[in-house]
Each structure stands twice: as C-alpha cells, then as structure tokens.
Amino acid sequence: MSQPNEIERYTASQRSNHWMVAILFILAALSGLALFHPALFWLSNLFGGGAWTRILHPFLGVAMFLFFLILALRFWKHNHLTKNDRKWLGQIGDVIAGNDDKLPPVGRYNAGQKLLFWVMILCMLALLVTGVMFWRPWFAASFSIDLVRLAALIHAFAAWVLIAGIMVHIYAAFWVKGTMRGMLTGKVGRAWARHHHPEWYQEVTEEKRS
Amino acid sequence: MTMLDIQRRSATTTEAPQVRHLPKIAKLIDVSTCIGCKACQVACMEWNDLRDEVGKNVGVYDNPADLSDQSWTLMRFSETEQNGKLEWLIRKDGCMHCADPGCLKACPSPGAIIQYSNGIVDFQQDQCIGCGYCIQGCPFNIPRISKKDNKAYKCSLCSDRVAVGQAPACVKTCPTGAIHFGTKEDMQDYAEERITDLKARGYQNAGLYDPQGVGGTHVMYVLQHADQPELYANLPANPKIAATVSLWKGITKPLGLAGFGLIALGAFFHFIKRGRKEVHEDEDDQLAIVRQSGSNGRDA
Ligand code: HEM
Ligand code: SF4
Numbered sequence: 001m002s003q004p005n006e007i008e009r010y011t012a013s014q015r016s017n018h019w020m021v022a023i024l025f026i027l028a029a030l031s032g033l034a035l036f037h038p039a040l041f042w043l044s045n046l047f048g049g050g051a052w053t054r055i056l057h058p059f060l061g062v063a064m065f066l067f068f069l070i071l072a073l074r075f076w077k078h079n080h081l082t083k084n085d086r087k088w089l090g091q092i093g094d095v096i097a098g099n100d101d102k103l104p105p106v107g108r109y110n111a112g113q114k115l116l117f118w119v120m121i122l123c124m125l126a127l128l129v130t131g132v133m134f135w136r137p138w139f140a141a142s143f144s145i146d147l148v149r150l151a152a153l154i155h156a157f158a159a160w161v162l163i164a165g166i167m168v169h170i171y172a173a174f175w176v177k178g179t180m181r182g183m184l185t186g187k188v189g190r191a192w193a194r195h196h197h198p199e200w201y202q203e204v205t206e207e208k209r210s
Numbered sequence: 211m212t213m214l215d216i217q218r219r220s221a222t223t224t225e226a227p228q229v230r231h232l233p234k235i236a237k238l239i240d241v242s243t244c245i246g247c248k249a250c251q252v253a254c255m256e257w258n259d260l261r262d263e264v265g266k267n268v269g270v271y272d273n274p275a276d277l278s279d280q281s282w283t284l285m286r287f288s289e290t291e292q293n294g295k296l297e298w299l300i301r302k303d304g305c306m307h308c309a310d311p312g313c314l315k316a317c318p319s320p321g322a323i324i325q326y327s328n329g330i331v332d333f334q335q336d337q338c339i340g341c342g343y344c345i346q347g348c349p350f351n352i353p354r355i356s357k358k359d360n361k362a363y364k365c366s367l368c369s370d371r372v373a374v375g376q377a378p379a380c381v382k383t384c385p386t387g388a389i390h391f392g393t394k395e396d397m398q399d400y401a402e403e404r405i406t407d408l409k410a411r412g413y414q415n416a417g418l419y420d421p422q423g424v425g426g427t428h429v430m431y432v433l434q435h436a437d438q439p440e441l442y443a444n445l446p447a448n449p450k451i452a453a454t455v456s457l458w459k460g461i462t463k464p465l466g467l468a469g470f471g472l473i474a475l476g477a478f479f480h481f482i483k484r485g486r487k488e489v490h491e492d493e494d495d496q497l498a499i500v501r502q503s504g505s506n507g508r509d510a
Contacts, residue, residue, distance in 0.1 A: 041320055
C-alpha cells in the first residue's frame, strides 16, 4: 500500500508504544489535575468520583511509566544533542516564526524534540519516585512527614512541567503538517522528511541505495 | 452535623457564608490537674461509638500507643526532671482545632473538611477520598486514615453535642475537672486564673498554649512549663503549616493553571498567525515548496 513518495518513520510496534503512553498520560494527567486545584475537581467525575480518581491515578501513572520506559530506551540513541542542535535552540525565534531556511540542518529529531525527550525523562522519574512517596494507603507511611510533604510539592511541579511540555508537543505535531500522520500511519512524505529532517532523510535514502 | 454554620470548606474558592456568627468556643485542658485516668478516652469512645483493637503493652502508660481512626484522643505520658525534681507530665493529645487548619488547606476534596463558625474543624467522611493530604497539612500529626474504609478521622470536638448546647463528652466526664469548655474568651480568662495559681505555687513559667502560628487553637492547654512545650510528648513550640505545604497549596496552583491557559492561547494564536507548516509533496522531488497557509504578518 505504501506509495513511492513515502518513507517509513515508525514501525507498528513503536507507534503502538507511543499511543499507549499517550493514552495513559492523558488519563494520569486528568486524574492528577482533578486533585491539583478545586477548579478542576470536576474532572474526578470522569473517573467515577473523587475516591476512584485517587485510587486509579497512581496505577495509571505507573503503567504510563512502564510504557514510557520502553519507548525511551528505543529512542534514546536518537536524542543526543549535537552542536547544530545548540545553534538551533539559540535561534528559537526563527523556529517559532517558521523561518526554516535560516536554521541549521536537522537530523531524525530537531533540538526541541530532543530537549523535550530529556525533560520527559526527568519528569517521569520524578513523578514515579515522588508519587510512590505519597501513595496511600501503602507507601506514604514509610517516609518521614517532611519528605512526604516535599514529595507532594515536587510531584505537582513535575506534573506541571510535563503537561506544559506535552501541550507544546501536541501543538508542534499539529503545526507541522504531515507529522501526525507519521505517528498514526508510520509513513512520512519524502518532501516532509527532506525539508524538516534533511540529515535523517539523507541517512535513510542512502541506506536504501547502498 | 451541619446544624452549625460553616465558615470554611476545603477545596472551595468562593466565599463561605459569613452573615451569622456563633461565638468562638474552646476546650481548655489543664495539664496540671490531669491525673491520667483516661476517663476522657473512654467517654470519647462511648459517645462516638468507637472501639479500638485491644493493643499490646509497649512498656509505657500510653494506651493505645498512638492515635488511630478509632482513638481520637489519647493521654501521652512524659517524665522529666525540673529543678531537681521528677515530674510526670500527662497531656491529652488530639485535634487542636486550629483557627488556620493545615488539613483543611491541604484537602483537595470539596467539603471533606469544614470549619464551623464557632471554630470547630470537622471531617465529613462521606466526601473524603482518602488521599491523606490532611496528614501532610496537619502540624500536630493528628488525622488518621482508616484501614477499613480509607477515610480520614479525628476528634470532632463533639460537634454534634456542641450543636445542641452540650459540652464535648471528654469534658463532661473528667473526674478532676481538668477539661473545660466554653467560649474561647471565657477559657482564656479561666486559664489566667490557673496560671496565676500555678505561678504562686512555684511554676514561674506556667502559661497558656494557644499557638499563634496556626492562628490560635480551639483546644488550648494550661502548661506548667509553657516555655518548653516539647517536654509534653513533643508538643511543638511554634506549630505552623509547613512551608512545603504552603508553597504546594498557595499561589503556585492558580499560577500553574494560568500557565496552562497561556500555553493553550499562545498555541492557538500562533496557529491563527502562521497557519500550519506545509511541505508540498511535488512529483518533482527537488521542488518541494514550503508554504504557510495563514497570512504571515511580515508579508502584509
Ligand atoms: C509515575 C507514577 C505516578 C505515581 C505513582 C503517582 C502518584 C500520585 C499520588 C499517590 C497522588 C496523590 C493522589 C492519589 O493518591 O491518587 C498523585 C497526585 C497527582 N499526580 Fe501523580 N503519580 C504518577 C504519575 C503522574 C503523572 C504522569 C502525572 C501528570 C502528568 C501526575 C500528576 C499528578 C497531579 C497533578 C497530582 C495532584 C497533585 C496535587 O494535588 O498537587 N502524576 N500522584
Ligand atoms: S484524606 Fe480525606 S479529609 Fe484528608 S485531605 Fe484527603 S480528602 Fe481531605
């Protein structure tokens, strides 16, 4: 079914992995946000009430972490920041304005995507560790009360950073037409690849030729 | 018991009813006249229909060893040497009913913790979700979550009795009259008398424990050594809602929400201005054109 103008970017297994993380993230974020501020407590209705929200949230979080861990290990090697990446980040104004011609060439992922990758890793680890520390009725009692208080604070902060990051992630995927298709179908257009990820395009096309 | 007016409600951002005012009440525990008989513990169990499990003797008089969902009050025994003399200090532990309650501040479930206009802080277990944030919020280590139902429990100051003009069960039962109940003002006045008496009998540092770090409390102690509250089974000298809790539950939350709003708006207007970034998949591979479908401000 693949047309000649398409390049494979994600395997079916990678895509499924990504969307499992995405679904679990949405559920974890909505159930967490219900407890974050009274203005969002109504979100607990989505989970069958406050008590169910409290019960389900940590399990959703842990499940999300496990799937994320697999995804992160799979994509780890593609996310090392290079010299060009630092330049790219320095020109963030051009990025937002869409002045792509002025930006240094991008590999499989641009510097923004890579940065988000590392932010996500930090946040996920922080959420897991602190989340367990104030998880009642099981684990919270094993930590000193001051640690539990700090854990709750850091958990809320890490959740904020992660949700903010994912909001940008979702918008970027929508903004750059053809990106969403990559994660949904696994295929991206040749021109899309050449324009947005020229170094990666070169790599994969050379591989094919040789 | 909503027979009393509610002046504050957990996880509620709008004004509480403020028109009617009940006089502020308080329970005064005179540590110097307590004999540690635990009649108040029994009265509490009886009135509130609580039965803790029979525990183990851990070698001290404290029994049970700690507060629980079934034990809302507990005598804590401490030995100390003051002025070369052994003293046995007995403090009735339980909820202090802070004017500025950390549990209520921390609780994420609307109405699970309420404060009546007479000052009583009460848990509404039917609204409780069992998250334990009240435990994080409390500067006195009071709330306990039940293993049976995962709801938080603590002393209600017998809000049901107070609502119909009765004193709390513990007050009613104390054989030495060490526990008093009335308006906060009357209790402060009575405490003054007790403190004068204690000072006359050589306790120069006798004083009232009504810590201002939590806005004062509706359960107060007369202490022989008010300069060292820690002597009394680690009663905190300057209890305050922890800084981490204030930061967690303070202005940071609304700012965080505003941040999400700004990101969403920023993204939307970025789209309005720039449109989506599109690369046309031309037949001729070399001629891919980038086009921004929205009108770009600078071109206009
Ligand atoms: C990684 C595993 C995670 C664990 C073990 C965990 C655990 C917890 C626990 C125990 C709570 C307290 C409420 C409750 O008991 O349900 C909580 C609250 C919360 N969680 Fe998580 N969580 C995890 C992941 C996440 C994720 C991925 C997000 C969102 C991106 C998130 C956002 C929140 C928020 C916003 C709150 C409310 C914090 C507050 O009240 O300020 N959590 N979490
Ligand atoms: S355990 Fe219950 S009372 Fe305590 S903070 Fe959570 S919802 Fe509120």
